[in-house]
Amino acid sequence: MKRVSLITHPLVDHHLCTVRDQATCSSEFRAAISRLSVLVGVHATEDLATGPKKIQTPICEADCRALSVNVGLVPILRAGLGMVEPLQNLLPDAAVWHLGMYRNEETAEPVGYYDKLPQKGAPNVALVLDPMLATGGSVDMVVRRLQSWGVDEIRVLSIIASQAGIDRVSKDFPDVRLYVAAIDPSLNDQSFIVPGLGDAGDRIFATPQKP
Numbered sequence: 507m508k509r510v511s512l513i514t515h516p517l518v519d520h521h522l523c524t525v526r527d528q529a530t531c532s533s534e535f536r537a538a539i540s541r542l543s544v545l546v547g548v549h550a551t552e553d554l555a556t557g558p559k560k561i562q563t564p565i566c567e568a569d570c571r572a573l574s575v576n577v578g579l580v581p582i583l584r585a586g587l588g589m590v591e592p593l594q595n596l597l598p599d600a601a602v603w604h605l606g607m608y609r610n611e612e613t614a615e616p617v618g619y620y621d622k623l624p625q626k627g628a629p630n631v632a633l634v635l636d637p638m639l640a641t642g643g644s645v646d647m648v649v650r651r652l653q654s655w656g657v658d659e660i661r662v663l664s665i666i667a668s669q670a671g672i673d674r675v676s677k678d679f680p681d682v683r684l685y686v687a688a689i690d691p692s693l694n695d696q697s698f699i700v701p702g703l704g705d706a707g708d709r710i711f712a713t714p715q716k717p
């Protein structure tokens with residue numbers, strides 16, 4: 507099983523230029539995040555289980571295949587919201603389970619602030635959505651929560667990950683698969699990804715970024 511998939515595609519390269527560029531406005535940033543999410547999402551779903559399904563076409567009966575697993579989308583608020591619609595377009599029947607989390611600015615440790623997961627009804631496969639995987643602390647917390655909920659298989663979809671974040675999540679959760687459009691080499695002293703793209707949540711929602 508491949509644990510970390512770096513999606514390589516000319517369109518990934520092209521749209522990464524847009525999201526990295528500090529001159530990109532918020533609406534163009536959202537559009538590029540959406541396009542990148544589709545490219546990552548197609549790869550992250552390419553081996554989902556399917557089963558046979560007979561379909562009556564206008565001409566005759568056809569032997570088709572349909573998804574046989576229950577897939578849930580788990581965006582990490584806020585920035586993960588930018589990846590929901592493109593993934594819903596690929597998986598129109600998927601439930602969306604929101605988890606709210608922000609990083610403490612001094613410690614970069616994640617702080618949970620929204621979690622309404624019910625007791626039961628965990629999906630077979632959860633696709634965790636967050637454009638940025640920096641220290642890996644937020645994803646670590648979310649994976650633990652989803653495991654305690656009873657999700658069988660967890661896949662993390664990010665646009666930009668740091669090498670340190672990937673190493674941390676892979677070490678802590680060898681069964682969790684990661685799908686990313688870019689792996690950046692380092693973190694700065696505020697635990698922002700370098701070169702990265704800045705604060706994804708602020709750029710998606712046009713809220714002022716701290717210098």
Ligand SMILES: O=P(O)(O)OC[C@H]1O[C@H](OP(=O)(O)OP(=O)(O)O)[C@H](O)[C@@H]1O
Binds near residue numbers: 639640643708
């Ligand atoms: O890997 P980590 O070090 O945990 O960092 C990544 C997290 O930080 C960002 O969220 P942020 O705290 O900026 O919240 P926001 O999405 O509301 O802007 C980002 O969207 C991830 O959730």
Ligand SMILES: O=c1cc[nH]c(=O)[nH]1
Binds near residue numbers: 638698700702705
């Ligand atoms: O580089 C980073 C790190 C965390 N969150 C972001 O939005 N960007």
Ligand SMILES: [Mg+2]
Binds near residue numbers: 585705706707708
């Ligand atoms: Mg943010």
